[in-house]
Amino acid sequence: MKGTVVVTGAARGIGRVIADKLSATGPLTVVGVDLAPELALAENIMPVQVDLTTPEGLEEVRKTVESFEQPLIGLVNNAGITRDSRLINLSPDDFDAVIGVNLGATFKLSTTLAPLIAPGGAIVNIASRAYLGNFGQYNYSMSKGGVVGLTRAMAISLAPDVRVNAVAPGLIATEMSVAIPEEIRDKMVAAIPLERMGTPDEIADTVWFLMSPISSYITGHVVVVGGGRSLT
Amino acid sequence: MTHRIPDAIDVAVPSSIAGFLFWMDAIDEVWEQVAAELHAAFAGSQEAARQEESILYVVRNDDLLGRSGPARAMVSAGLVSGARTAALEGARRGWTANVVAYDEAVSHGAVLQRALTILEDGIITGELVHLGPGHIGKALI
Numbered sequence A: 001m002k003g004t005v006v007v008t009g010a011a012r013g014i015g016r017v018i019a020d021k022l023s024a025t026g027p028l029t030v031v032g033v034d035l036a037p038e039l040a041l042a043e044n045i046m047p048v049q050v051d052l053t054t055p056e057g058l059e060e061v062r063k064t065v066e067s068f069e070q071p072l073i074g075l076v077n078n079a080g081i082t083r084d085s086r087l088i089n090l091s092p093d094d095f096d097a098v099i100g101v102n103l104g105a106t107f108k109l110s111t112t113l114a115p116l117i118a119p120g121g122a123i124v125n126i127a128s129r130a131y132l133g134n135f136g137q138y139n140y141s142m143s144k145g146g147v148v149g150l151t152r153a154m155a156i157s158l159a160p161d162v163r164v165n166a167v168a169p170g171l172i173a174t175e176m177s178v179a180i181p182e183e184i185r186d187k188m189v190a191a192i193p194l195e196r197m198g199t200p201d202e203i204a205d206t207v208w209f210l211m212s213p214i215s216s217y218i219t220g221h222v223v224v225v226g227g228g229r230s231l232t
Numbered sequence B: 001m002t003h004r005i006p007d008a009i010d011v012a013v014p015s016s017i018a019g020f021l022f023w024m025d026a027i028d029e030v031w032e033q034v035a036a037e038l039h040a041a042f043a044g045s046q047e048a049a050r051q052e053e054s055i056l057y058v059v060r061n062d063d064l065l066g067r068s069g070p071a072r073a074m075v076s077a078g079l080v081s082g083a084r085t086a087a088l089e090g091a092r093r094g095w096t097a098n099v100v101a102y103d104e105a106v107s108h109g110a111v112l113q114r115a116l117t118i119l120e121d122g123i124i125t126g127e128l129v130h131l132g133p134g135h136i137g138k139a140l141i
Helices: A013-023 A055-066 A092-116 A138-158 A182-190 A200-211 B031-050 B070-090 B108-121
Strands: A003-007 A028-033 A045-048 A072-077 A117-126 A163-169 A222-225 B020-023 B055-060 B097-102 B128-131
Touching: A003 A013, A003 A055, A013 A028, A013 A045, A013 A072, A013 A200, A028 A055, A045 A055, A055 A092, A072 A092, A072 A200, A092 A117, A092 A138, A092 B031, A092 B070, A117 A138, A117 A200, A138 A163, A138 B031, A138 B070, A163 A200, A200 A222, B020 B031, B020 B108, B031 B055, B031 B070, B055 B070, B055 B108, B070 B097, B097 B108, B108 B128
Parallel strands: A003 A028, A003 A072, A028 A045, A072 A117, A117 A163, A163 A222, B020 B055, B055 B097, B097 B128
Antiparallel strands: none
């Protein structure tokens, strides 16, 4: 793969590992949205700090991509937030915030950059296993279900030039999941047939697979990377 | 509860049927309409959940498959996921949440009658129920 790839939510966790993994796999320039310039980054990672829910933020990403003398070949929509609460207690602000960032920014950036993606390129949207339903996450689950719907629709509208797929991570060992109380985390892990949390590397590997020509006949699908949790 | 049903449907909803029925609008490719539609579903669902009443969303199969563009795909698929999560929460309190997805060939009156049956059922929950054959052989998980 040769060209430019944009990765959102690249400051930490899964997004950071995806950016690092893609930057190490070939002659790519990775535009890491949310990355702070002061972080120790590979030479081919370009940090950009913007608010993707604003027109100005979207425009800055577009201008950055166009400033490179190489084609845009991929977009990884990873940025996301949580504001967990049972439906009966969920505030309208928390509902709107999660929908706006997880789904709105993904939709807006995808439609902004799609015309720039070269034939043969790919979009990978990071959904979540929660799109299958998850107690206390009505807003998050709905936002990630929306991302799955967006994946299907854009796979149809951008074919045959650009493929669009989604990855739905289960319980992954990130700063967020490690902060879960041990007793609760142990119960969650006990419900996973592979008996462990996944790693950010395992998500990044799946993203790389869906970005690369190895998956050239796959579009419009969701790959659940959850250790078999959806079966139990 | 106030159901949201298209005005053109000439089927009266019996007042004895409790719960919230939300029939997705045919929205345009505009983010603000996506956000407003999802918010309307949330607001009505929350009110139903607080009254421990069931929830039912109605969407089109074509929208769910992504054939009508991103906006309708995002809303319809988002509603399916929202219903699954609501079903998990309602299971502890005795109310249900489901989605009916219909083909255009099925009359709206017939869709509404099935939807009301499911809303009133009290046992079926967390399900995506297809009306018509449009989903057969398609990838919808």
